[in-house]
Amino acid sequence: MGDVYRIFYVHVPTAWNAMLALTFTFIAALMFLIRGDWKWDARMEAGIEAGVVLSFMLCVQGAIWAKPTWGVWWDWDPRLTTTAIMLFAFLGILALRHYVDDPARRATWSSVATIIAFVDVPIVYFSVKWWNSLHQMQSSPETVSAAFHWPLRANAFAVLLLMIGWIMLRTRTAASRLRHDLGPPLPEPAITPEPLPGGAR
């Protein structure tokens, strides 16, 4: 493959972590619908955003890889098409969250939309097996040379740590905004007012 094979070290970890972020989002959506806990809504928002950033980079890196190896920047092959659908589906959910003001509707609608959009994630993964794709088969330690294992794993963990950091901070930001949107219950008065002597007000 030559020197361009080095793109593989950043493209594959991005792909793994994009799918991981979107799987986390799917779990968060399910948990919100089952338990109705707002924490999961904040986590879902964080996961969608991280997943969209990683999926976007996945498409950009893929295009940069495709040009020298396939001769084109983009091809409507099953892997690329399903990845583009995944990116735009979750981008749409972010837009939905942005435009719906009511927190309850926003959380419920985006949870349902996330579960529907997540159907595409396993399709992206298995697309190279199911269809005759221009894209190569999934990369794993079994399919690459032993010399590639260490750098591939190091990059995968680096992107994983970065993604965890993003999700943690975004969750806190989303949770804080959510608390503001929901309106915290008015605090109980610290001191019960006592009637003034002589009945004066």
Added chain:
Amino acid sequence: MTGVIEGGWEFVWAAYVMTGLVFLIYTASVLSRYRREMRREPDHQEIETHE
């Protein structure tokens, strides 16, 4: 013809630089929004997000 693609370093650089740049910009955006949110609520009561 060896079947090996010759050159292509510009594509390798482009992939790494763009990835680094986008990750850096997004990290800055996440940090900036987090700080702004924390400043908005100085008496920030932790909503239970023990990530």
